[in-house]
Amino acid sequence: MCGIVGYIGERDAQGILTSGLRRLEYRGYDSAGIVTIDSSGQTTLLREKGKVSELDKLVLSHENHDKVGIGHTRWATHGEPSEINAHPHQAGDIYLVHNGIIENYKELKAELKDHNFVSETDSEVLAAMIDSLYDKDTSLVDAVTQALKLVIGTYGIAVISSREPEIVVVARSGSPLIIGVNDNETLIASDACALIGHTDKAIYLNDNEVAICKKDGVDLRDMSAQPISSKVETIEIDMQAIQKQGYDHFLLKEISEQPQTLRATLSGRINERAKDVRLDGLNLSTKELKSIEHITIIGCGTAYYAGLLSSYYLEQLVDGLTIDVAAASELRYRSFHLPKNTIALVVSQSGETADTLACLREIKRRDVKTIGIINTVGSTIAREVDGGIYVHAGPEISVASTKAFTSQVAAITMLGIQIAQAKGVGIKETSKYIDELAKLPDEIDNVIKNYKEKIAEIAKKYAKYEHSLYFGRDTLFPVALEGALKLKEISYTQAEGYAAGELKHGPIALVDDNFFEVALLLDNWLFDKGLSALSEVNARGGHVFVITNSTKDIDAEEILRIDTKLDILAPIVINVVQQLFAYYVAVARGNDVDQPRNLAKSVTVE
Template sequence: MCGIVGYVGNKEIIPILLEGLHSLEYRGYDSSGIAIHDGKVLSVLKSVGKLSKLEEILKNDAGSVNGKNGKNEHVYCGIGHTRWATHGEPSDINAHPHFDSDEKIAVVHNGIIRNYQEVKDKLVKSGIKFLTQTDTEVIVQLIAKYLKENNSVLSTICKTVSDLEGSYALAILFKEKPDKIYAVRKESPLVIGLGEKENYLASDSPTLSRFVDKIVRLGDNEIAEVTKEKVEFFNTKGEKINKTVQKVIKSKDFLDKRGFKHYLEKEINEQSEVISNLLNEFLPSSDSKVKFDHLKLKPEFLKNIDRILILACGTAYHSGLIAKYVFENLTSIPTEVQFASEYLNIKPLLSEKSLVIGISQSGETADTLTAIKRAVSCGATLVGITNRADSALADLSKERLLISKAGLEVSVAATKTFTAQITMLYLLAIYISEILGSTERNNLKPLKQELRLIPRLVDQTLTRAEYYQEQVLKYANKRDFVFIGRGINYPIALEAALKLKELSYIHASGYASGEMKHGPIAVLDPNVPVVSIIVPGETYDRVFQNSLEAKSRSAPMIAVTVDGDKKAESIFDTVLHVPPVTEVMSPFLTVIPMQFLAYYIAEHLGRDVDQPRNLAKSVTVE
């Protein structure tokens, strides 16, 4: 959620911090700030709003940071931060970095301190005054308190974090340590970048890939002491530890929009390529078996699975719902999909015979990681699906990891990572089915043939963008939408509603179409469009009937169906066609006009489609 960047070295520091913060913008934020040390003065500058506001302040106030905008060759180190508010409203004063009362320590923080009020109350009783509403100020004031008790910096940090409950990634500057940044993490990502006579830190490795070739991923309850010459690592007992140096995964220039107006539009249009790349690697032909042997799922285990549990949040949860239909149809294994956040409150009914599939685009989703740990503690086997090989989910999954390889997704709203996830889930279902022999191989071949055709069909669907734009803008003035679907397209109704809410701020709800008459139909009137995902197949007639019921309440009716569906064209006010496709493969196509619907309406309304308000790309707090 929040983004952290840091630098120690001899280069001009402000441009480095700003470049790092810009590359972290995709994570979502509402304010930003920097702190730098010029060898004598520890300075902080911060502002609510976009980074452009901070840049303008830096440009216009040459004395705001070390008197020379960070161009002084004697500036040793600095840290920067983009904040997504959790404690305290977005404001200049609540923005990071935060000082202690004596302005001798500056801290930036990503995470949530659950016992912050308890710690704050104790500090207030000791005479410390607080200026902000944040949990982060509690951390810096606690550090200052312990440092005054004649502790060393390292022992102070160890003592401080032992008092904290919750998650945190911290970067800390001390006035008395002008050449060092201290970093510490627990359940929130932080990566160290190793350079030549310079070192960096950031919340993610793609940010560091712009500067370095080698990284070290800080683990839970670990501390890094970063200077330009070296980085030393410690556990939170103050003991030195050794860390493994990794090569950074170089991303393509993920800030290049490739001629598209927005990252979201670019990423929608990359879906065909993403699916094609995954199929070419793991299912090169319809005659081949799925190449997932690296998962090391033993046939004995698979043949005795008692259940599959899928844990995810948001869009990843919707991909899991689609997978439930595929897994149960192909393998006959009972499959349950749970919101990871809700699973924390449910008794885990798992055993050593259970398979858990954890899905997270970033691999850092706090609720998902916590739920996975709870499930695995029951003895269940974990398979992780993420877009990031260098993530906490990747660490938890170890060799049982599926990388969706969609490339970095900059827009906050997930599009290409969603289709990458369902591609991997279809492949996993086929892989398990092949091992079980629960479906004859000859019966799987037509399914694999259909799957191999999906990239071409997705490409054909994407070419209809202008047609979708023309049709959906008729409804851009509506303030409520209802999306309905059945079976494997019910999750698409949920995903469509989520995308419209995320991007346009229009209220939207997704329902199983049969549930409309059990309450939701009461909200229908001429100002509430109903979008029906209605693909020929087993569910068609029932969705059609439910759509008629909505139409009889004077709701404007929009259909997502295949070319040539005359029946739908006869009753719906607007029809968004996709190429002919079987029902089981239809989610790959039906989601695309829904993504465009949300995108074009949001753009028409002047929304920030790449960074919608109040949202974050990596939800690293519970």
């Protein structure tokens, strides 16, 4: 959360900073600001409440040719969205941008009697602490390092000073920072997408590392000022991947490109002819795969629901395998037990989710093998797990996650097949999963092309409601949870997902004319059970929209019948319908689909 950019080089900094902030806006859009500095130490600080477009207007009237600067787009944690609370924060000669939370900021603030605080933020406290230590005999990097040793919490920071205009100091602990390197310039960002078009070479900063950035290079060191060798890696994102390419919204683009991104997830990993799955990068031998008795899956939000759906497939594939799925934000504070022969699947689109990362580190402390199910190459989780599966879904710019969910479920299902193979499960049992995975991209493509207009029409009908219930059985229960999450995220309609059998245990009391319901039905052995739940809602005057692959007789206000060749993986196809439904409801309500209120991508704070 929050986007950080920085530049030092020979080009004008303002345009590079604001361009970078626009690409990072999905990480926060409550306010934005930049500060630039010239060779004599003169600074230009510009901040504005709202989106980066508001800052752009301010920059136009204060253009300069400064070659050094830092910038920030904010998701508020301490203090309301306002110009005063916007970054960069100034304290004396110090200018700072910060992503993270300083947990002991009140104690630090109490010690800083000489600073006149103007904002409500924890970040200004850090800027003031650096300034208090920045005397005439102390360098900027030493003042930053000394201040950070007093901090409890998480941070990714970039700092400049009017006294040392030829450097930018950056540091991280718990919040991502990437340093882009190029001839005669250095760039800084909290996400690689801000560097695309400038350089494809980057240094991924690790926790408790500090870097002195100059236009001609980077000096990397630890918190004890000891030099560290830097590893320059290649950024594997192209410019087209972060552009709308003719779509009205990034969200619609990302929903629509799922056939291609899913093919990338599966490519080289499933052999439909040989009925085989091979996942490189697990760093687990066949003997280790065979010994697995328990799997813990952790994630947050959509990643959690992807893990929950996948757990059903793992249970079906491997007899005797016990599985638990936990929300990382809860698990990290529980007294949980991990049985013998456990592996943990760590699911995160960004690879930077704070709660998930904390769980990963606790699980590793217990000497349990960890496997990352990650989209973002080079992310912190990807670097800290014992092995992993990159899902190769490409960048998600819209805040609401869609294509990552589909690829995460596919990746975990492939892992389940490989575990089953190692345990001696026959081809007869695993081949149906392999066959359906191979067909899944085309089936999703079919749904998007053939049902999009009908879904948009139905969405307009239900856009007037403020409340909704989603329900489904078995593998459709986690899909109902995910469908409800998508609707509430982008349409602001209250939406709750339930197991269909749980309706009569309380939720059915909510059914009235103020609610609509989304019933998910598969034409399988549980169809009649699902139909019973639907009948109970209808009997109480429900306004039910049914999504199903069945041609059987169903009584509902609206029915969308999906023609699909899939059976086991049909819930993934139904989820794509839900994604489109949520999108079109949000559009009909006039919402900002890509940047919904109060949310941000990549939750790097608690």
